[in-house]
Amino acid sequence: xxxxxxxxxxxxxxxxxxxxxxxxxxxxxxxxxxxxxxxxxxxxxxxxxxxxxxxxxxxxxxxxxxxxxxxxxxxxxxxxxxxxxxxxxxxxxxxxxxxxxxxxxxxxxxxxxxxxxxxxxxxxxxxxxxxxxxxxxxxxxxxxxxxxxxxxxxxxxxxxxxxxxxxxxxxxxxxxxxxxxxxxxxxxxxxxxxxxxxxxxxxxxxxxxxxxxxxxxxxxxxxxxxxxxxxxxxxxxxxxxxxxxxxxxxxxxxxxxxxxxxxxxxxxxxxxxxxxxxxxxxxxxxxxxxxxxxxxxxxxxxx
Numbered sequence: 001x002x003x004x005x006x007x008x009x010x011x012x013x014x015x016x017x018x019x020x021x022x023x024x025x026x027x028x029x030x031x032x033x034x035x036x037x038x039x040x041x042x043x044x045x046x047x048x049x050x051x052x053x054x055x056x057x058x059x060x061x062x063x064x065x066x067x068x069x070x071x072x073x074x075x076x077x078x079x080x081x082x083x084x085x086x087x088x089x090x091x092x093x094x095x096x097x098x099x100x101x102x103x104x105x106x107x108x109x110x111x112x113x114x115x116x117x118x119x120x121x122x123x124x125x126x127x128x129x130x131x132x133x134x135x136x137x138x139x140x141x142x143x144x145x146x147x148x149x150x151x152x153x154x155x156x157x158x159x160x161x162x163x164x165x166x167x168x169x170x171x172x173x174x175x176x177x178x179x180x181x182x183x184x185x186x187x188x189x190x191x192x193x194x195x196x197x198x199x200x201x202x203x204x205x206x207x208x209x210x211x212x213x214x215x216x217x218x219x220x221x222x223x224x225x226x227x228x229x230x231x232x233x234x235x236x237x238x239x240x241x242x243x244x245x246x247x248x249x250x251x252x253x254x255x256x257x258x259x260x261x262x263x264x265x266x267x268x269x270x271x272x273x274x275x276x277x278x279x280x281x282x283x284x285x286x287x288x289x290x291x292x293x294x295x296x297x298x299x300x301x302x303x
Contacts (some may be wrong), residue, residue: 013250013252053090113259241279
């Protein structure tokens with residue numbers, strides 16, 4: 001009697017029609033980690049982490065968002081998140097390689113959790129580990145408690161941050177604020193943030209808010225929109241939403257993400273997952289003019 005190896009079935013998933021690849025039901029965390037161990041993907045991650053250390057003549061800097069007692073990010077009057085910026089030492093290739101291998105072991109072996117009510121945020125604490133908050137989070141005026149599938153999406157996203165630590169700045173006096181995100185010029189090619197708008201739920205919320213405080217919807221939502229641009233327009237966040245798309249289609253290694261995958265995800269990803277961590281805006285800013293660059297980045301940036 002001939003039996004088919006389940007692993008063989010999974011590895012041939014990419015050969016199926018796209019609609020059958022979509023909405024992967026296994027562990028997105030295990031899938032993401034397996035993909036990052038792939039020899040091609042791991043080399044891509046290392047290349048970007050090394051490039052990050054070599055960019056710019058100014059000091060390398062690390063930033064963390066300022067938060068209030070409830071753990072919420074604090075914004076200034078321009079809708080920009082406040083940051084604590086610290087100097088950091090440049091790492092050599094061996095140090096970067098050793099750190100990535102250590103982080104692969106860490107994210108696979110354990111998941112730090114807490115019961116604070118806030119959206120999960122990666123890279124917290126002295127080891128800059130992901131921490132998954134199980135107490136739910138505020139989605140405007142509603143408390144949202146993720147289900148198991150949504151928690152798995154969140155977990156994979158946050159663990160990806162630990163592995164793809166594309167969150168380093170360098171001092172650049174020619175830029176506004178005197179700093180620049182190291183890998184910004186590479187990732188920005190795939191997006192047009194002038195097209196970022198509100199999701200339907202956000203629009204309804206701001207209309208409701210405007211009736212309460214008397215402000216116009218446009219004035220009320222402007223600061224929020226600007227905060228989204230500042231948040232999403234970073235390699236750190238763009239990379240993990242790219243990873244979500246590869247997880248959605250069950251990619252296990254260096255399979256090529258295509259325009260057909262992107263088109264299908266635009267129509268079905270949010271409905272299938274039931275979870276919109278600003279994926280509405282993510283799809284908005286991948287405009288037709290930017291699709292070719294987006295496809296090149298998602299297939300070359302260790303995603």
